[in-house]
Amino acid sequence: MQNTGHPAGSWYRATVDTPPVRPRLEGDVTVEVGIVGGGFTGLGAALELAAKGIRVAVLEGADMGSGASGRNGGQIHTGQRIDPETLATQLGADAARQLWDMAEDAKTHLHGLVAQHGIDCDLRPGLIHAWHKPRFADDDQAYADFVRRQYGYDKVSLLDAAEVATELGTDVYHGGLFDRGGGHLHPLKLALGMARAAETAGAILFEHSNVSRIEAAESGPILHTAHGRLRCNTVLLCGNGYMEGLDDTVDACVMPINNFILVTEPLNDPAILPRDVAAADSRFVVNYWRKTPDNRLLFGGGENYTPWFPKDIAGMVRRNMLKIYPQLSDVAVTHAWGGTLAITLSRAPFVRRLSRNVVVSAGYSGQGVVLAPYFGKLLERAITGDDRDIELLSRLPAPAFFGGRLLRWPAMVAGLSYYALRDRL
Numbered sequence: 001m002q003n004t005g006h007p008a009g010s011w012y013r014a015t016v017d018t019p020p021v022r023p024r025l026e027g028d029v030t031v032e033v034g035i036v037g038g039g040f041t042g043l044g045a046a047l048e049l050a051a052k053g054i055r056v057a058v059l060e061g062a063d064m065g066s067g068a069s070g071r072n073g074g075q076i077h078t079g080q081r082i083d084p085e086t087l088a089t090q091l092g093a094d095a096a097r098q099l100w101d102m103a104e105d106a107k108t109h110l111h112g113l114v115a116q117h118g119i120d121c122d123l124r125p126g127l128i129h130a131w132h133k134p135r136f137a138d139d140d141q142a143y144a145d146f147v148r149r150q151y152g153y154d155k156v157s158l159l160d161a162a163e164v165a166t167e168l169g170t171d172v173y174h175g176g177l178f179d180r181g182g183g184h185l186h187p188l189k190l191a192l193g194m195a196r197a198a199e200t201a202g203a204i205l206f207e208h209s210n211v212s213r214i215e216a217a218e219s220g221p222i223l224h225t226a227h228g229r230l231r232c233n234t235v236l237l238c239g240n241g242y243m244e245g246l247d248d249t250v251d252a253c254v255m256p257i258n259n260f261i262l263v264t265e266p267l268n269d270p271a272i273l274p275r276d277v278a279a280a281d282s283r284f285v286v287n288y289w290r291k292t293p294d295n296r297l298l299f300g301g302g303e304n305y306t307p308w309f310p311k312d313i314a315g316m317v318r319r320n321m322l323k324i325y326p327q328l329s330d331v332a333v334t335h336a337w338g339g340t341l342a343i344t345l346s347r348a349p350f351v352r353r354l355s356r357n358v359v360v361s362a363g364y365s366g367q368g369v370v371l372a373p374y375f376g377k378l379l380e381r382a383i384t385g386d387d388r389d390i391e392l393l394s395r396l397p398a399p400a401f402f403g404g405r406l407l408r409w410p411a412m413v414a415g416l417s418y419y420a421l422r423d424r425l
């Protein structure tokens with residue numbers, strides 16, 4: 001999946017100061033750690049490694065934060081993507097607890113990053129999970145009971161249909177779950193702030209330096225780009241949904257998919273999200289939305305599973321938005337763009353030591369705003385001798401997609417399209 005840089009139609013891009021242009025890798029450079037990818041994961045790792053005095057360089061194929069990290073919905077979710085009860089069944093109560101604690105640490109880490117490095121990224125609290133079918137009430141009730149009882153997490157409460165209608169400004173939902181520990185932010189401001197902080201700590205950031213291959217030389221891995229070579233002791237693969245072709249195992253287990261967002265002109269409707277929280281619904285192809293500080297609606301909904309984006313992204317997402325907010329039929333869409341994220345078959349992140357000196361962290365399956373910056377920190381811990389988190393994460397099931405490298409696309413398109421269809425039933 002090619003990343004050509006910050007998408008032209010992005011409201012995020014239109015609302016940040018022009019970032020500095022970083023050099024591309026030229027000739028031979030030697031560092032201790034070479035990182036592929038300048039998103040939340042790669043920048044998070046670079047920041048932590050540099051802060052420890054480790055010589056580290058990031059190779060980014062386009063510009064910093066121009067992948068999913070600078071294009072996403074900015075929604076802050078609680079926990080792992082797999083619900084804690086399922087994790088407890090799969091891995092046992094202790095491991096599930098550790099994974100829950102890890103995700104809560106990730107939230108604390110995110111808030112710490114923002115505070116410590118003075119990253120002004122419009123961070124706001126609160127997220128509502130709205131039920132498009134009544135049957136989701138039971139799931140969320142069970143979830144709320146479980147996390148309260150097992151983990152003492154008391155920031156969730158159930159809302160009935162009338163309360164959700166008041167919170168969201170639409171009566172299409174049957175109720176929902178309010179999570180005071182969730183929230184939202186401007187992801188490109190966060191990514192660019194992390195890049196700045198990593199540089200200040202001493203990391204070297206290269207842009208327009210696509211890694212075409214990894215050579216396993218005797219002296220250590222060498223990352224090859226069109227104009228240079230980065231020699232290192234350890235490689236961190238942090239290219240997520242844009243990284244196809246560098247490692248066969250990653251390609252087999254991590255699948256890129258595209259998701260789309262629009263932004264409207266400023267709204268005159270105070271009934272929509274009066275408390276400025278984020279919202280997401282229970283559909284398989286999830287709709288998610290929130291307001292921007294200048295009172296626009298930022299709405300994400302719709303995905304595709306091809307290497308191409310649809311021609312009319314705005315039209316496609318607007319159709320989904322109008323099913324929830326028909327009152328916005330006269331409101332103009334001012335921005336629309338797409339991005340590529342990475343999923344795994346199980347929806348667990350794919351974090352693995354692929355060899356003694358190559359580690360990957362990818363496939364957050366739509367939950368990377370909180371997890372990815374923190375997983376960068378876990379990569380740093382693994383490199384500096386503490387493999388415990390990586391070992392725990394390696395126990396999460398992330399099997400290869402059906403059909404192998406060549407046939408996984410048609411197999412997955414068929415599978416995902418089936419679930420997308422179920423949303424409408």
Ligand SMILES: Cc1cc2nc3c(=O)[nH]c(=O)nc-3n(C[C@H](O)[C@H](O)[C@H](O)COP(=O)(O)OP(=O)(O)OC[C@H]3O[C@@H](n4cnc5c(N)ncnc54)[C@H](O)[C@@H]3O)c2cc1C
Pocket residue numbers: 003036037038039040041042059060061062063064065066067068069070071072073074075076077209210211212238239240241242243244246258259260261288300338339340341342361362364365366367368369370372
């Ligand atoms: C439209 C959209 C909406 C989303 N909404 C949310 C949300 O609301 N909440 C949430 O939690 N998550 C959301 N996500 C997912 C979230 O954005 C990702 O999980 C997260 O940003 C992953 O960060 P990353 O650093 O691993 O990957 P990325 O940010 O994608 O960064 C990877 C970088 O690696 C670079 N790269 C790849 N291969 C190479 C190579 N060979 N050489 C050099 N560079 C390379 C790419 O150019 C890219 O910049 C969304 C994603 C999308 C696309």
